[in-house]
Amino acid sequence: MPRLTKEDRIVRQIIKEYGAQLDLRANPDVFVEIVRKYAVDLAGEDGGLPPGGVGPVGPALPQAPRIGDVLKEIQKLQRQVARLAKKIGE
Numbered sequence: 001m002p003r004l005t006k007e008d009r010i011v012r013q014i015i016k017e018y019g020a021q022l023d024l025r026a027n028p029d030v031f032v033e034i035v036r037k038y039a040v041d042l043a044g045e046d047g048g049l050p051p052g053g054v055g056p057v058g059p060a061l062p063q064a065p066r067i068g069d070v071l072k073e074i075q076k077l078q079r080q081v082a083r084l085a086k087k088i089g090e
Contacts, residue, residue: 028078
């Protein structure tokens with residue numbers, strides 16, 4: 001049997017813990033939990049950076065969003081979805 005990739009193992013762990021299907025409308029917080037729990041493992045030890053150690057030299061490049069920034073935006077969306085779901089349910 002072929003060896004599983006790291007991604008395959010992580011997917012199996014997520015399925016084991018959360019099930020094969022996720023209802024993000026009912027439980028949007030599950031997505032945030034999964035991202036927090038597995039983002040580092042999926043990105044790798046170096047955070048997904050290319051090998052070398054020195055980034056591009058020259059004019060400053062715009063900052064890529066950090067995981068914390070992404071999670072804050074996800075939480076904002078989560079609150080918006082909850083408000084909309086409440087309105088629809090009324």
